[in-house]
Amino acid sequence: MSQALKVWKALENKPAGKWTFSKMLCLKAPYFSSISPLFEQLEPGRCMIKMKKHRAVLNHLGTVHAIAMCNMAELAGGTMTDATVPSTHRWIPKGMSVEYLKKAKTDLTAIATSAQTNVVWTDSGEYLVHVEISDQAQDIVFRAVITMQVSKK
Template identity: 80%
Template sequence: MSQALKIWNTLANKPAGKWTFSKMLCLKAPYFSSISPLFERLEPEYCEIRMKKHRAVLNHLGTVHAIAMCNMAELAGGTMTDVTVPATHRWIPKGMQVEYLKKANTDLVAVATPLQVNFPWNAGSDYLVQVEVKDTSQDVVFRAIITMWVSAKK
């Protein structure tokens, strides 16, 4: 079990536990603090993150900036991958394809899942992660496929 999942399992059901976990993860990877994420659910093959629509993530139109949604997708996809890959393996993002489907005018929720369940972990391969970002009306406003390179630890 990954260190992140151990910490999540310890904190998630405690008062302010999800908030604490979210802040701790942003201390480890400071760039993600720019979107002020809140982890809602984390388990192997699933990660759900919320992001409030706030000034720091807005573009000149007053909607959530495209790159803020990319950050949200990478955080959800990377964290889901981290708690999913076997302890014998490591991972790194290799690429991301994105679709901006609708203006993001509200708070957002990102859900990351693998494109292939029961993935055959081997010496080195691409692991594809799908991330959908929805607004408060449950409309998909953004979609990404993130290619993670997964290989055995040396």
């Protein structure tokens, strides 16, 4: 079990535990603090985070910036991957293809899931992650496929 997943399991049901976990993860990877994420769910094969629409993530149109959504997708996808791969392996994002489906005008929710089932963890290989970001009306505004390079430590 990954260190992130261990900490999540220890904090998720505590008062302010999800907030504390989110802040701790952003201390480990500071770039993600720019979106002020809040983790809602983390387990092998699935991660859900939320992001408030706030000034730091807006574009010139007053909607959530495309790169803020990429940041959110990478955070959800990476954390889900970390919780999924065995502790004998490491991972790093190799590429990401994205689709911007409509303007993001509200707070957002990202859900990352594994694109593969019954993965056999070999010495090294690619692991695909699907991420969908939806608005408060549950309309999907963004979709991504992230290719993770997974290898033995």
